[in-house]
Amino acid sequence: MKPQGRLMPKITPETSHFWQGCKEGKLRLQRCDACAHTYFPPRPFCPVCAHDRVSVVVASGRARLYSYAISHIPAPGLEPPFAVAVVTLDEGPRMMTNITGCPQEPGFLALDMPLRVTFLDLSDEVALPLFTPEGAA
């Protein structure tokens, strides 16, 4: 996968802590100070109890493969075939990502396989959180 050409996120005030964390090699989530719910994507209040005091927490970076489809359609910055994947973080939230460091074939992409986060630098502001099989180089 070549990093050039992917559709670039445009950072908003509510998401800047997340993207800044990715640049620092940290996967940042938010946790409600009242009910302890940990959530993603970012927002300045709890989506479970509406409490407006929430804290930024750094995730372990460990996740499991929840589901995916292997696209044979080109996308900006991505050469088919590539898996559009959704992972479940150990902390609970899910996020869309790509799986790097293994062939983009069903035999190498087993559901529930353990993964860890890795960051792909795209610009001065943006590094994308990708995931790679645990134990892969």
Added chain:
Amino acid sequence: MTKALLAVVGAAETTQMGTIPNLSQIGLQADAALNACRDAGITPQQVDGLALAGGNPVDLAQYLGMAPAWVDGTPVGGCSFLMHVRHAAAAIRAGYCQTVLVVHGESGRSRIGKPPPPFTPDPTSLAGQFEAPFGGIVPPTMFTVPVLRYLHTHGLTPAALAEVVVAQRRWAALNPRAKFKEQLTVDQVLADRPIAWPFTLPMCCPQTDGGGALVLVSPERARDFPGRPVFVIGTGEATETGMISQMVDFTTSRAFRASGRAAFDQAGISHSDVDHLMIYDAFAHLPLYGLEDLGFCAPGEAAGYIAAGHTSPGGRLPVNTNGGGIAYMHSGMYGMYVMQECVRQMRGIAPAQVPGARVSVAHGVGGMFGAAATLVFTNEG
């Protein structure tokens, strides 16, 4: 069954279907609206309510020469038109208007009067920040992502998706207007060109041009119109998420379940009352989720039900009898055609008519499991 909420007194699709190079998007909307008005024996000038998605109802009202007292432009994707019917029932009951046109027209293939692809989400939106950079951009690489978890959970293989195609091609063969009538086997479907594994080409809808419209009035006014009325007796709507990655459970749609339950409860029907079912199928997994989330099949059992022929011609529950979005047509927002087929079945004029059908259910999806709407129709009132 409960008292009717609405009567459908006009229903029509665009004069042509498929590739329509001589009409723009608003032209398709007008063609559908005028055909539905002719079917009801009225003109648009006699209509005081207008609903549209895929355009601004203000523009279409002016184009048709209407001065509506009520408009609805709810845009939640392909099931918007089913929601419009639900909203129209409330508006007519409240006295905001008396006669509503619900209109769809989309130049999905020729793209005349419609922005060209590629479609990219707003890069500041949550989908633009947290899905598009990973290639989750177009429906074939977003709508398809949950299905591996569904198959894995139930011990199924991609053959489950192929069974849906095989069954619906049987219905398409009976429909002169269907785009894909060729009969296929499960093995042929699985061996076709991969689009987004496990989905192959026949499991994905085409992109076509077309449209449709409905004329709706209160049940009390149904006999003032020339045709056989069809009644709406149950309605439901629900939302879940605009981001496929944030769907709560990839094996079931929360929106499908909530919308379906609301419609069945309002209609006062049970599953055994349903003679005919339409489930919006932009991709082949939707009838599986639909059959289960609406309660016709237990979780994981829809594929076996379809493979046994129960949804095919002659089966106990005919499903997607126009061939469905994957074989009939798919302009982009397919929900209108789901309702059109329900109305044809209730009028007894469908190309693949289900003999003696009295209750028909339409179930639509909007976005990628983002929203849902469900309607229950009957020809008894």
